[in-house]
Amino acid sequence: MDFSASATASEYRSRVKEFITSEIAPAEQEYHQQLRSQASPWSVPPLMNTLKQRAREAGLWNLFLPPAYAQRTGHGPGLSNIDYAPSAELMGRHAIAPEVFNCNAPDTGNAEVLVHYGTEQQQEDWLLPLLRGEIRxxxxxxxxxxxxxxxxxxxxxxxxxxxxxxxxxxxxxxxxxxxxxxxxxxxxxxxxxxxxxxxxxxxxxxxxxxxxxxxxxxxxxxxxxxxxxxxxxxxxxxxxxxxxxxxAGPGRGFEIAQGRLGPGRIHHCMRLIGLAERALELAAHRSTTRTAFGKPLANLGGNRERIAHARIAINQARLHVLHTAWLLDQQGPLGALSELSQIKASVPRVAQEVVDMAIQLHGAGGLTADYPLAAAFAAARSLRLADGPDEVHLGVVSRLELAKHRDSNPNGA
CATH class of the missing domain: 2.40.110.10 (Butyryl-CoA Dehydrogenase, subunit A, domain 2)
Structure with a gap:
């Protein structure tokens, strides 16, 4: 495969990055202040609706939606998985960004279920309001x-x-x-x-x-x-x-689940690359601007090596996700079954380890809401269980790998 981004992927990545830089990043602190100041935390801060309207006006809406459905209905630009990946990575840097672009879980997975399996009436009643951002x-x-x-x-x-x-x-x-x-x-x-x-x-x-x-x-x-x-x-x-x-009718729950969880899992992994990137940036900044024992933190306790290992791990994870996205586009969920399980078992762990390293460099402050790291750690750690725990995915990978050799080794496992 060719790992260079297509013209479409490059265009949307540039537009999403510009929108995040100009609209979301400056508003992130205000959003959380509005959330905390409300009588109930289970209310939507007014700023969210403002940002969503701006994203929709900018044409940055429903970027996750499968190409065939998007082209048929005019909802979203119809990006392939591999073209969506760079934009999803950018969304992963800011917790509020996915909803701003109407690309947040579990709504994306539910939308895909209704796209592929829903009746016309189900799509009219539930899918279209979801794609318009009117409901969750x-x-x-x-x-x-x-x-x-x-x-x-x-x-x-x-x-x-x-x-x-x-x-x-x-x-x-x-x-x-x-x-x-x-x-x-x-x-x-x-x-x-x-x-x-x-x-x-x-x-x-x-x-x-x-x-x-x-x-x-x-x-x-x-x-x-x-x-x-x-x-x-x-x-x-x-x-x-x-x-x-x-x-889709009685008894088809497992079939639908497999179709739903494939794209859902890869979207999580795409966003986790962005989350890990932001954590690494915070770690690098902290380690070069804070001193202890007369030295920058980067020069203490093996921190340079930790930062290097984080960079290597993130780059490996990104290439793994891109390859899986390409395979998913080419062969569908069943054709990418092992690869989907591989990234679901590996990418959350990479993100968790990078965030943990960044927390350590921030000291006790890294555990507070003054930085996004504690929430990022919770998100990465929880995704080692959501959509199937690591052990289930490793079991899928090993089963498919061993099956390749079983015929030639009848005495094997």
């Missing part, structure tokens, strides 16, 4: 009572009852459920326990406020609640919605 959404998959790294363990149910589907269950870590504009969730639940292992579950659209649906506590992630999005606990008690709310 959440994804209800993980359950507290079972090991959700094995999705076949899910105990929440979505039982067909005539023209309805009835949902019962307990979910948590439903990211985005606390946002005041969250209008719907996608729930993955068991429909037919007697079907094949991967044909038992369905994905169902449930509007917020449906009778029997209750949002409980917002969960801390290393002390952060990620307002105004949140990672919430949700219960469903005899929640009844029309059968037409099942996405």
């Amino acid at each position: 959404s959440a994804f209800c998959m993980t359950e507290p009572e079972v090991a959700s790294s094995d999705a076949t363990n899910m105990t929440a149910t979505a039982v067909l009852d005539g023209n309805d589907v009835v949902i019962n269950g307990h979910k948590w870590f439903s990211t985005g459920i606390g946002h005041p504009d969250c209008a719907f969730v996608i729930v993955m639940a068991l429909t037919d326990p007697d079907a094949g292992r991967h044909q038992r579950h369905s994905m169902v659209l449930v509007p917020m406020g449906a009778p029997g649906m209750a949002v409980g506590r917002m969960l801390d992630v290393l002390g952060f609640q990620d307002e105004p999005y949140g990672h919430g606990e949700v219960t469903f008690t005899d929640v009844r919605v029309p059968r037409e709310n099942i996405i």
Whole structure:
């Protein structure tokens, strides 16, 4: 593959960088001040809507959207994964940037589900308002009572009852459920326990406020609640919605999950490259402007080597992500299955290690909200669990790798 950016990728990267430099970076502190000064942290600071309107007017909107759908509907420029990667990396440098460009998770993943699997009515009711930035959404998959790294363990149910589907269950870590504009969730639940292992579950659209649906506590992630999005606990008690709310039909939940999680995972990794880059910049600045024991911090305790290792690791991670993006564009999620798991297991770890190094150079201040590093560490560490823990992804990689050699070595594993 050719690692040089296409003309399209270069154009959007330049435009996104200019917008971030002129609009988002100067407003970041004010945004957080507005968030803290509100009566409730689960409200949208006015500045966010202002920034979103400016981004939309600048044509920097829905950059994640698959090319075929974007071209068919006129929503977004229709960037390929590899063309989107440089812009997504820039968004990862600032926590508020993805929503400003209407490119934030889990809305991007939910949008892709509806693009590829939604009916015309589902797209009209939920996808288009999502793409216009009028609403937000959440994804209800993980359950507290079972090991959700094995999705076949899910105990929440979505039982067909005539023209309805009835949902019962307990979910948590439903990211985005606390946002005041969250209008719907996608729930993955068991429909037919007697079907094949991967044909038992369905994905169902449930509007917020449906009778029997209750949002409980917002969960801390290393002390952060990620307002105004949140990672919430949700219960469903005899929640009844029309059968037409099942996405693609009963029993197709696993199929949809695989299609959804591929792009979602690579988008996380793209943004994590930007997060690690910003942490490295902060580390380099701190190490060259602060002195201890008569020397710049860079000249103490192996810090030069740590900075060098961080630069090498980030560059390797970026090339790994770009190769996976290219492969995803060429062959789809199944063709890039190993590579998607490879980057999901490696890139969050790289970002976590770089941020940790930057925190160490900032001393106790690095643990405070005076710098973006503590929140960055929480984000990187949590992504070693979100969309599947490291161990699951390493298992996928090893299974596919060993399969290449099994025929030639019948006595092997």
